[in-house]
Amino acid sequence: MSTNTPSAKVETMLKKLTETQQAQIVDKAIEEFARKGYKGAGLSNIARSAGVSVGVIYKYYKDKEELFGACVSKSIAYLDEVLTTAGQEGSDLPEMIRSLIRQTQAASGEHPEYFRMYHQITAGDDAAQAAKLAEIIERPSAKAYKAALRKARKEGRIDEELDTGAGAFFFDNLMMMLHYAYSCAYYSERMNIYCGKKLASSGKKMEDQMVRFVLNGLGYRG
């Protein structure tokens, strides 16, 4: 009607989603899901923090559950990548273990949200779903760790009374808790309480201690 200032009505922008924005949807969704759980997460929060509209999420994902699925997949893929890389470094068991621990520390520090996500995933109470997820997530590392332990045992380097499956299980248990210690507030605080701030905040020292405990645990003989 009247002579408005030029910038008066800038109401919509409507640009095609950049790849960054598309990636942001999942990334921010992971943050939201990781922080608040599936039920607690709000699609409008995700949209806002990803800088997109609510509606556009539904162009990429059928519903909240499918978005969650994509977040789970991305988190798993990241875990896999980290572990695969680390598992191939170092030719002997101590080197492999050290490498896995180091990578875990680095990855957890850099992308804590993926590991918090993992913590959320594992909270579900649907047994069938849990079995499916565990199969996808755990089977590969279980296989790799058990193979490494079997090889070491054949060479007479580890405790013969220790079942290789159990050994791999205990090792991975420690790894998982390490993930949590570096990504979830509670577990981080817990590490401080047990180890003291000085030790807990030195990645190198924790690494050394854990390598020692694990190799001891397996009865490893250089």
Add this chain to the structure above:
Amino acid sequence: MSTNTPSAKVETMLKKLTETQQAQIVDKAIEEFARKGYKGAGLSNIARSAGVSVGVIYKYYKDKEELFGACVSKSIAYLDEVLTTAGQEGSDLPEMIRSLIRQTQAASGEHPEYFRMYHQITAGDDAAQAAKLAEIIERPSAKAYKAALRKARKEGRIDEELDTGAGAFFFDNLMMMLHYAYSCAYYSERMNIYCGKKLASSGKKMEDQMVRFVLNGLGYRG
């Protein structure tokens, strides 16, 4: 109509909540929170399964969060009791460890909800709250375990290069994962994948393997 209480109109029975009912509120709430998480849990479900009205919950708890707090406290108390009892059984380290593992298995099997609850608690994203909770929950066992390790170390029975705090941390990490393995669907499946069903379903064998791994880990010398 019939020979009733003197006052004629008794249409609805408004008896004070029995102690059993009060306890039921928290117990059923723990089950609900453990199964569905904080957001997923429904107050009306809790009320129904506890056999009380929704309204009365608000007489005892300001809101959902306070009820959750009470559930957390009760879960912690249970954990404490289990661990304290177990920690005092057996005079030497191997006996203590074995006792703790055994108790963990028993308690997780009997009251999985408390441990699922623990998993839920540790998912929170409020750092201050996490610190407070960790202090309450973890400090006592941290103290006890470290004391036991320091004693053993003084007697020259465990690896001198291993920090007692770190040792206690790794041990408790394994304990925690054992809790989860016996109470959460995902972690249970995970144990199967790593250890095989045969081993995983034998409490005694798992106990033996874990005792072995832990004592090895600490470099324990009988």
Add this chain to the structure above:
Amino acid sequence: MSTNTPSAKVETMLKKLTETQQAQIVDKAIEEFARKGYKGAGLSNIARSAGVSVGVIYKYYKDKEELFGACVSKSIAYLDEVLTTAGQEGSDLPEMIRSLIRQTQAASGEHPEYFRMYHQITAGDDAAQAAKLAEIIERPSAKAYKAALRKARKEGRIDEELDTGAGAFFFDNLMMMLHYAYSCAYYSERMNIYCGKKLASSGKKMEDQMVRFVLNGLGYRG
């Protein structure tokens, strides 16, 4: 905190729904559905105009569809009542027809929403649903009208070449359009265009004309 004026915070009222309010829900829903159709009707509009909250509707009806179902039922019940009453008045055919027309005019004027509702119901495109509804709504009057015509035919009072089913059909078609003419804006206007305002607005004259046309149509001989 401070000494507020007594009426300062009157935010909620929370009184149990009176029967009037419960009835209002369906009545206002019928108005809304009749005016805007199933899809166009808004639950919050219904709640507001019925003077209740949105939530309470779901105490009485599972979802929008069930509320719609209740509205349909109420409308049908009203129709039935009107027709049953009217169908029993007058012992001979002319009297019955006249009574039905009169009742239709009265009912449509008093509760146009029920008949607009009928118009909405019949707009659906689901054949199975349509068949089910038609069976419920139409069968009773079809039966009654056909019986009346058969009786009249046996007495030699109506056109022998006219199928009694078809006769009943044409009569009811005229009745239905009369309903619409007295309850839907469009059909009302249409009546004005055809009959002129003077005739259209005289219930008595329309009644006479229609009785005449119908009896003629059936070939009725007094």
Add this chain to the structure above:
Amino acid sequence: MSTNTPSAKVETMLKKLTETQQAQIVDKAIEEFARKGYKGAGLSNIARSAGVSVGVIYKYYKDKEELFGACVSKSIAYLDEVLTTAGQEGSDLPEMIRSLIRQTQAASGEHPEYFRMYHQITAGDDAAQAAKLAEIIERPSAKAYKAALRKARKEGRIDEELDTGAGAFFFDNLMMMLHYAYSCAYYSERMNIYCGKKLASSGKKMEDQMVRFVLNGLGYRG
């Protein structure tokens, strides 16, 4: 790449909408509106089935309402055409009536969507709009029918006590219901209930019955 149009980069074909496509928009929109009503119809469904983009619809129509308006107009035009043609066939009243009925049956069977559309139009609750539409749609046939009846009356061929407007009205009421019976699921089922499947499914028999009833109704004397 190949011998194409001179300008190199032709990535998306942006041809002007063909007339066929333009017509398709309205035709498919009519189908959609007729089937699902105004609110229930989806612009993207219409666009898809018309083989055009959603955006282009807004080049031709300001908004959904205007598109609906265009559909209404087209439906009316079709109705007009059918009735005008039929109304001019046959020189005497019985022939005209028979022709109109026959055309109605044919047209309803061929293009049920136009008549379902009519049913939708007449469901609107805006009185002013209804008046406007009724004027456009009904006035012509009202005029034609009344003229035919007046002529017949002058010739002493129809009941003198029957108002010609009312007569035309009742006749058109029957016509309208016949339209519905041949195009809307509900009214089709209703015809079955009243007339029985055998009679209802014979166009010729229904035609005969209706001609008979109408001529009787008007008190027509050959």
Add this chain to the structure above:
DNA sequence: GATGAATGAGCGTTCATTCAT
């Protein structure tokens, strides 16, 4: 003091409308 029906803010989801391409 216990009850549970009523409340309404807030969620997940849809879809008419817009505009960068």
Add this chain to the structure above:
DNA sequence: AATGAATGAACGCTCATTCAT
């Protein structure tokens, strides 16, 4: 000028919370 992805208001529905009984 046509496209269709992006927008965001608005819907149906849920559930933590309140209070008349």
